[in-house]
Amino acid sequence: MTERSAIIRGGCLLDAAGRSATPADILVQDGAIAQIGDPGLAAPEGVAVFDASDRLLMPGMINAHAHSGGNLARSIHDKWTLELLLNGTVANVGGQTLEEKYISTLLGALEMLSKGCTGCYDLFYEFPLPSEDGIKAAAQAYADAGMRAVIAPMLADRSFYRAIPGLLEALPDPYREQFATAQALPWQAQLDIIAQVMRGWAFDRDRITLAIAPSIPMHCTDEFLAGAAAFTRDHGIGFHTHLAESRVQAVYGRQRYGRSPTAQLRCLGVLGPNFTAAHAVWVDDDDIAMLADAGASVAHNPGSNMRLGSGMAATRRMLDRGLNVGLGTDSRVCSDNLNMFEAMRFASYASRVQGPDHERWLSTPEVFAMATEGSAKALGFGDRLGRLAPGYRADIVFLDLGNLNWVPLNDTTNQLVFAEDGTAVDSVMVDGRLVYHQRRFPGIDMASLRRKAQSAADRLRGANAEMRAVAAALEPVVACFCGALAREPHHIHRFTGGEIA
Template identity: 45%
Template structure:
C-alpha cells in the first residue's frame, strides 16, 4: 500500500540547475515529485501537509564515490599519503564476516543520510576477493538505512608491490617474502566471484544496482582488465576506476606503457559513455580531451585529495570539455566525515587556487550542481539530484532559523559557504521521511554504538599481525613514492616548496 501524498508547503526551494531559490509547494506522491507550484496553488486536500515555510529545500546530495568497507576505520589515518593508505589496505578491509560488512555499510549509510545524501556509488572491497555473501550484506546495509546505491566490486589481480615499477626492489631484503601475504586472489577466481554476484542481481533490494570497479589501471593485468570489460558489456554495467589519483600513479603508467593511464585505457577500448574516472588529479588537457571524446564521467573527490596530499584536481577544464562531473567523499579512511557539504565547500575553494581569472572559479550554483544533479547524471545513479516534476523525491531540508542562514542573503551561496549538517532538519529519500526533526527514522544510531565497538575490537585482534606488517612496509613505500617526485609530468598538482621543486 502506497503512502499518502505529502505536501511540502511554502518552502524556499533552491534549484541549482536554475541557479535560484523561490517559495514553492512540492507535492510528493508514490515516491516522486508529482507537482511544483506557487504556495497554495496545489489543491490536494487529501495530502498530508508539512509546513516548510521555515525550511530551505535542496535536492538531496549524490555521493559519486565512496567505500563502505572503510567506515569502521574512521580516524585511523594520520598523515597518510595514498600509497600509505594502499599499503594498509589488506587489513583495512580484511577478515570480515557478512555481519561486520553489513555493520560497516549501515554505519556509513546513516552517516551520509544524516548529512543530506540519499544516493551513492560504493566501490566495495573485500580482501582477497569479493564474495556474494559480503556483497549482499552491503546491499542490505544500504537498503535498511533507506539509501539508494550503485555497488561495484573493487578488484585487481596485482597488489601494490607487483603493480608499481621498482617498488619491490626498494624494500629491504627481509620484507620481500613477507609482502606475499598481500597477494590477491587469482584473477580467474575473482572474475568467477563477480560472475556469481552479477548472476544474483535479482536478490538485490529495491534501489540497489550494480557496476564494476577494476580499481587502478596498473593494478590490473591487461588480461584481467579486459575480462572485467567483458563482464561489464555482458551485464550492461558501468565501469568505475581510480585514475591518476596520485603523482606516483601517473608516473607508474608512463614507466609501464609510455603513455598516460587515460591513453592506455583508450587504446585498450576500455573508455565508453558508462566509464567513470575517479579523482582524475594528475591529468592534462590531452587526457581530458580523450575522456570527453569517449563521453566519460569524472568523480571529483576534494576532501580525500586534500587529506592524502594527492593534489588538487582542476575541474574547470573538465566542465569546459563537457565532461559529466559529480562530487564525492571517498571512504571514511581518507575522508572521515562522509560529508557532501564538506566536499561541496572544498570543491568551491579548490577551484580558486589555480592561476586563472576568477571567472573560472566554481560559483555556488555550479558547485551545488556537481554535488546533486552532477553526481546523479553519472552512469548508474538514475539522474537523481533534481527538483522537477517526475523526479525522485530525494530532498534535504535546512533550517532557515539556524544561525548559518542569518541573515538570509543568498541561499545557494550560504549552503556552500556557511551551512553544515547541524542546520539539516529533514531528509526525504524516494519520498520516505528518513530524517525527521534531525533524527534518523530508519535505525537509531545509538543502538549501533556497542555493536560497532565490539566489531572494531574483534577486527583489531584478528588483524593485528597484518596491521603490524603494513606498519613496517609503510615508511619504505612512502619513501619510494617521494623518490619519484622528480619524474617529469606534463601537469603540476602540488604547489612548489621553497628550496625543492615539488611538481
C-alpha cells in the same frame, strides 16, 4: 495513494543557478515528483501533508565516490600519502565479519543521509576478494537506512607491491618472498563472482544496484581491464576506477604503459558513458579530452586529494572540455566526514588556489551542480536524480532556515556551498519516504549501533595487529621508494605553488 505519496507544503524551493529560493508546494506520487506549484497547489484527497514551513527544499546530494569498508577505520592515520594508505589497507579495513561489514556500511549511510546526501557510489572493499554474502550485507545496510547506492566491489589481479615497477624487489626479506609468491584469483573468476551476485539480486534495482571497480588500472592486467569493460557492457553496469590519483601513479603509469593510464584505458576499450574516473588529479589535457569524448565522468574528491597530498584536480579544464564532473568525499579513512557540504566547499576553495584569474574559479552554482546532477550522471541516474522537477525521484533534503547557518539569509547558493555544514539538515526524503525525520532515523536503534560499532572497531584493532606490524615494517620502504617516484619529472603540475592552472 501509496505510502510514498505526499503533498509538501510551505517550503522554499531552491533555485541554485538563480541563487534564490521561492515558496512552492511539491506533490509526490509513488516516490516521484508529480508536480511543483505555487503555495496552495491542489492535491488528491486523503494524501499525506508534510509541513515544510521555514524549510529550504533542495535535491539530495549524491556522493560519487565512497568506500563503505573504511567506516570503522575513521581518521585512523594522520600524515599518510595515498601509497602509504594502500600499504596499510588490509591492516586497517581487512578482516571484517559479515556483521561488521553491515555495521560499517550502515554507519556511512546514516552519516551521509544526516548530512543531506541521498545516494552514493560505494567502492566496496573485501580482502582478498568480494563475496556474495559481503556484498549483500552492504546492500542490506543501504536498504535498512533507506539510502540509494551503486555498490561497486573493488577487484584486482595484481598486488600494490607488484603494480609499481621495482617496489617488490625493494622490499626486505621475508616480505619480498611472501608478496612475490602471493597469487590473486584469476580475473575471470572474480567477474564470475559478480555475475553470480547479480543473478541473485533481490534488492530494488532502482535504489540499490551493482557496478564493478577494478581498483587502480595498474593493479590489473590489461586482459582483466579489457575483460571487465566487456563485462560491464554486457550487463549494462558501471565501471569505476581510481585514475591518476597521485603523482606517483602518473609517473609509474607512464613507465608501465609508455603512455598515460587514461590513454591505455582508451586503447583497451574501457572508456565510455558508463566509466567513472575517481580523482583524475594527474590527467593532462589530452586525457581530459579522451574522457570527455567518451562521455565518461570524473568523481572529484577534493577533501581526499588535499588530505593525502595528492594534488589539485584541474576541474575548470574538465568543465571547459565538456567533461561531466561529479563530487565525492572518498573514504572515512582519508577524508573523514562523508559530508557533501564539506566536499562542495573544498571543491570551491580548491579551484581558487590554482591561479589568480577569478573568472576561472568554480562558482557556487557550478559546484552545487557537481554534487547533484554531475554525480547523478556518474551513477547512471542522470535522468531521474539530482534535480527537484516533475518526473524526478522525490529525494528531497529539508534544511532548517532557522539554523544559524542561514541567519541572515543573503545569497542562497553561496550559503549552501560556503556556510552550510550539514547542521541545518532537519529531514531527508528518499523516493518519497522520510528516512531521516526531525534529526532522527525511524527504525534505527542508534544506541545499539554505537555499541556494536565500537566493539567491532576494538575487535578489529586486535585481530589486525599482525597485519599492522607488517604494514609498519614496510612503510619506510614504500615511503622512500614512492617519494623518489613522486619527484621524477612529469609534464603537468597539480600541487599548489606549481604551474598556474
